Amino acid sequence: MPSVLAPPVPVLPGTATSWPLHGLAASRAIEQASLAGLPPHTLMHRAGTAVARLALAVAPHAQHIWIAAGPGNNGGDGLQAAIALQAAGKRVSVSLLAAPERLPPDARDAYERARQAGVPIEHTAVPTSACELGIDALLGLGSNRPVQGEIGAAVDALNRLEAPVLAVDLPSGLQAQTGALLGGPVVHADHTLCLLSLKPGLFTGLGRDHAGRVWLSHLGNQADAPAEAWLSGSDGLAELMPLRRHAQHKGSFGDTVVVGGATGMEGAAWLAARAALCAGAGRVYLDLLGGHAGFAGPPELMCRPGLVMSRPQDLAKSTVVCGCGGGNAVGTVLLAVLEHSARLVLDADALNTIAADASLQQQLARRHAQRLPTLLTPHPLEAARLLGCDAATVQADRFRAAAALADRLACAVLLKGSGSVCAAPGQPPQVNPTGNALLASAGTGDVLAGWAAGLWSQQPRSDVDSSAEAQVVGAGAAWLHGQAADAAQAAGRAMPLTASTLIDAMVAEATILARR
Numbered sequence: 001m002p003s004v005l006a007p008p009v010p011v012l013p014g015t016a017t018s019w020p021l022h023g024l025a026a027s028r029a030i031e032q033a034s035l036a037g038l039p040p041h042t043l044m045h046r047a048g049t050a051v052a053r054l055a056l057a058v059a060p061h062a063q064h065i066w067i068a069a070g071p072g073n074n075g076g077d078g079l080q081a082a083i084a085l086q087a088a089g090k091r092v093s094v095s096l097l098a099a100p101e102r103l104p105p106d107a108r109d110a111y112e113r114a115r116q117a118g119v120p121i122e123h124t125a126v127p128t129s130a131c132e133l134g135i136d137a138l139l140g141l142g143s144n145r146p147v148q149g150e151i152g153a154a155v156d157a158l159n160r161l162e163a164p165v166l167a168v169d170l171p172s173g174l175q176a177q178t179g180a181l182l183g184g185p186v187v188h189a190d191h192t193l194c195l196l197s198l199k200p201g202l203f204t205g206l207g208r209d210h211a212g213r214v215w216l217s218h219l220g221n222q223a224d225a226p227a228e229a230w231l232s233g234s235d236g237l238a239e240l241m242p243l244r245r246h247a248q249h250k251g252s253f254g255d256t257v258v259v260g261g262a263t264g265m266e267g268a269a270w271l272a273a274r275a276a277l278c279a280g281a282g283r284v285y286l287d288l289l290g291g292h293a294g295f296a297g298p299p300e301l302m303c304r305p306g307l308v309m310s311r312p313q314d315l316a317k318s319t320v321v322c323g324c325g326g327g328n329a330v331g332t333v334l335l336a337v338l339e340h341s342a343r344l345v346l347d348a349d350a351l352n353t354i355a356a357d358a359s360l361q362q363q364l365a366r367r368h369a370q371r372l373p374t375l376l377t378p379h380p381l382e383a384a385r386l387l388g389c390d391a392a393t394v395q396a397d398r399f400r401a402a403a404a405l406a407d408r409l410a411c412a413v414l415l416k417g418s419g420s421v422c423a424a425p426g427q428p429p430q431v432n433p434t435g436n437a438l439l440a441s442a443g444t445g446d447v448l449a450g451w452a453a454g455l456w457s458q459q460p461r462s463d464v465d466s467s468a469e470a471q472v473v474g475a476g477a478a479w480l481h482g483q484a485a486d487a488a489q490a491a492g493r494a495m496p497l498t499a500s501t502l503i504d505a506m507v508a509e510a511t512i513l514a515r516r
Contacts, residue, residue, distance in 0.1 A: 005046050008054045008193055008215040013433035014483055016235045016516075019216075020227030021431065022197035023177045027141055030196050033223030043219060044073065044106040047195050048080020050217035051168055054193050055081065055133060056088060059164055062132035064091045066161075068125075068154040070138035070172070071098030076107025077168050077195070078137025079114045079121075086119055093128060094121045097138070097150045125153035127161075134158045134165045136187045138172040141199070146183030147173040155185040164190040170199055171210045178397045179205025179419065186210055196221055200229050203431045204398050204419025229399065229429045232422075234483070234513055236430075237476035240455050241280070241514060253282035254457030257315060258450065259308055259337060260324035260349070263290035268325025268348070270297045271443045271499050272450030276321065277301065278507050279454025279477075285314070289329035308333040315340040319457035323350025324446040331357075338363045343456055343470075344374045347449040351378050355385035361409060368410035368425075373466030375412045375456075375474050376405070377449050383415055399429055412470035414452075416445065420478045424471035432475065435482025436489050443499030444481075451506060452477035484509045 011019055022030060035043055055065060067082050069075035075098060082092045100111050115121060122128060136158055138151055147155055155172055158165050165187060170176050173186030179201035192202060192211040196219055202211040256276040261269030266288055277284045277300055286297065287307040297303075307314060320341035323330055326349035334353055337344065338360065344367070346354070354360045367374050380391040383401055386409070387394065394401040394415070402415040402423035412424040420432040456473045484505035488497055497505065 005049055005220050006218070008050055008217040011198065011214040011216055011231070014486055016233045016238065018233040018235055019198055019231040021200040021203070021229040021231055022225055023200055023228045024141060026225040026228055027176070027197045027199065029225050030221065030223050034196060034219065034221040041106050041109045044076050044080055044110055046219040047077040048110065049084050050195065050219060051077055051081035051135065051137075051166070051193055052084035052088065054191065054215055055085060055135060055166055058166060058191050059133040062090065062163070064093070064129065064131040065133045065135065066127040066131040067092065067094045067135040068138050068158060069094055069096045069098070070140070070151060071103065072140050073104055073107050074137050074140030074168055076103065076110040078135055079107065079110035079119075081135060081137070082119045083110070083114050083117050086117060092119055093131075094119055095124055095127065095154060096121050097123065097125060097154055125150045126157040131161065132163050134161045134163055136165055136167040136172050136189060138187075140169055141176050143172070143182060147186070148184050152184050155187050158187050159185065166190070167192040167211070169193070169195050170202060174201060174207060174210050176201045178399065179203070179207030180396045181206060191215060193217060195219060198231065200399060200431065203231055203433055204417070204421055205395060206418070208418050227428055229431055231433050232430045232475045232479050234479055236472050237479050238513060240459065240473065240476050241510065250282035253280055255283045255285065255314070255318040256281040256453045256457045257285045257287065257307060257318045257320045258324065258453070259287045259289070259320060259322040259333060260326040260330065261288040261290055262325060262327030262329040265325030265327055266290055268443060268446045271446040271503070272321050272324040272453070273301050274298055274500075275447045275450030275503050275506070276454030276457070278503050279451045281319070281454040281457040284454070285318075289326055289333070308336050312336060312340040316342055319343040319345070319453045321345040321347065321449050321453040323347040324449060326350055334360060335363065338367065342372065344372070345377060345449050345453045345456070346374065347377045347445065348382070351376060351382045352385060355382070365408070365410045368467060371466050373412070373470040375414060375452060375470040376409070377414045377416060377445065377452070377474070378405075379416045379445065383413075399423075402429060406467070410467070412467050412474055414474035414478060416448070422471050422475040422478065424467040427468050427471055430471065430475040432478040432482055434479055434486050436485050438485040438488055438493060438497045439482070439502070441496040441498055444497065444502055447499050447502050447506070448477055448481045451481065480506055480509055480513070
């Protein structure tokens with residue numbers, strides 16, 4: 001094996017590392033730069049060797065390995081892996097779903113060498129016998145058509161295996177750029193080995209469900225390209241949680257005002273307020289739109305009935321989170337909130353109200369010119385209402401939807417969901433790698449909005465672009481929110497986290513992070 005080729009490395013979500021992501025055009029540019037100056041077929045040799053190395057690592061006891069190879073260079077990578085695996089003593093069989101004479105030059109060379117090495121090559125879409133590992137080398141980076149025919153049959157066969165599946169570069173049937181599906185069947189991989197670059201679609205939309213554990217091999221490449229997006233690590237969050245000095249007091253960590261909780265939905269505002277307090281805000285004030293009669297929240301929270309309308313000067317020195325459980329009542333205070341809040345997190349009913357009112361949208365966009373930063377935290381349907389489309393359109397390209405919303409309203413946007421995307425005007429988006437379906441319970445979004453506000457309230461006012469500041473806060477809060485769920489899942493929890501339990505779990509994860 002060439003000494004230049006380091007072993008594939010795992011892309012671990014719960015660490016400090018932020019990873020650059022490269023879409024179709026940037027990945028093609030990296031590939032072409034990597035090919036320059038190398039002898040013919042060298043890069044494919046390295047790719048196949050990297051696939052073989054990872055196959056031996058993730059399935060060391062596998063005796064029979066089946067490789068489904070497609071008509072492009074992805075198939076050539078699979079053929080080269082077959083040569084290396086056979087040389088390592090494994091029984092290998094290849095299903096080549098292409099005419100050999102129509103393969104690209106590098107893949108044709110790999111085919112000829114595999115045939116000369118005695119690798120069994122069939123032209124059927126299913127394995128001829130049981131195997132202990134399947135390798136998906138069917139479709140590569142540039143695939144843009146629905147999966148069908150023999151390729152579709154091979155995808156189905158891979159998904160029926162009672163053995164782990166390793167995808168080369170990305171699972172066949174998944175769009176590399178967006179994490180949406182091409183149409184037809186899609187490989188459900190246990191592992192995906194990215195070659196040269198990490199593809200954004202593996203980490204958002206349906207990508208995480210189909211990619212399994214993601215690995216990266218640079219193939220000895222020294223070429224690079226500007227990142228189109230970043231996979232968030234905890235490094236940004238750690239900067240938002242500085243060590244506290246002895247002489248500091250509650251006034252050193254800012255005020256958060258929570259506005260929401262219409263009649264019957266007080267719990268949403270209560271959750272956001274408690275999350276802000278636990279995130280570290282010095283003081284948290286609560287303005288319940290349904291009234292404060294009978295309120296029995298934590299005694300640390302300070303109730304301020306009618307604060308928004310009676311004391312706008314308090315908003316001007318606070319971080320405000322508005323919308324959690326606000327119902328229709330939020331419309332009565334939203335203009336004042338937009339005009340006066342120094343920093344603003346908008347969630348839930350505040351977003352729905354803005355979506356239905358063009359004048360509120362204009363007021364929101366004006367905040368940027370006034371250097372008043374704003375963070376929106378929509379789920380896909382809320383984002384769709386703001387964009388005037390449907391949720392399916394948002395989910396088809398979550399990066400584009402988040403960026404379009406950020407540009408239109410001149411603010412940071414945290415588009416929630418699997419692989420939450422945090423965008424801001426003029427900034428590369430950040431994708432959150434943490435989290436799982438334990439978060440799928442009522443109130444967890446309110447916790448996220450409140451925690452973001454509590455983090456933000458502690459930060460000194462910055463001279464940097466206000467949207468960039470809000471993006472860092474949104475991405476950091478999302479990382480910790482998901483990490484709490486990942487830790488619960490790792491501990492064996494199977495049932496969803498209730499929102500109040502989630503706050504405690506986030507405190508525990510923040511404590512662990514602070515000790516690193």
